[in-house]
Amino acid sequence: MRINKGLLVQAHYKLEDTEGALIETTNGGAPLEFIFGMGLMLPAFEAELSGKEAGDKFDFVLEPDDAYGTVNPDLQIELPRSAFEIDGEFDSEIVYEGARVPMNTDDGQVVEGLVTKITDETVSMDFNHDLAGMALHFTGEVVEVHEPSDEEYNKYFGHQHGSCGGSCSGGCSCGDHGCC
Structure with a gap:
């Protein structure tokens, strides 16, 4: 399955500055996990992963304007x-x-x-982001791509059944009156 909007993505990555200094890595731990196209990640980061599938490797640099901006x-x-x-x-x-x-x-x-x-x-x-003004070098591999389960989706966005949106007080049509 190829990475596309609404899919859950897991990826291991290493983030370095352009001089090779390690900023962070998921290697040796849990992979990065997010729902693609929902505003959880940098848009340019997602653009680089779009269309990839499990097993695909990546290696790209995001310039400051595509990452956390220049120092203000x-x-x-x-x-x-x-x-x-x-x-x-x-x-x-x-x-x-x-x-x-x-x-x-x-x-x-x-x-x-x-x-x-x-x-x-x-x-x-x-009050600038710690990575403002930096070009960011990402290398890694997509581990998994799949439709998120309700539990996985709720981890990021909370309960969203029917028209409830979490504020029904038992009076909506979602049928899950324990949700509100």
């Missing part, structure tokens, strides 16, 4: 050190250089930033 200087900010105080004390157990700290945007969205520098007055943070 607007996402590198300085905040007042006082923003990280609890009862007048700087929270050095959570906020230190190299720490990943969850922050809230003005509209309440939680985003994670990397603390890059701390001074007496400010904390510098970078």
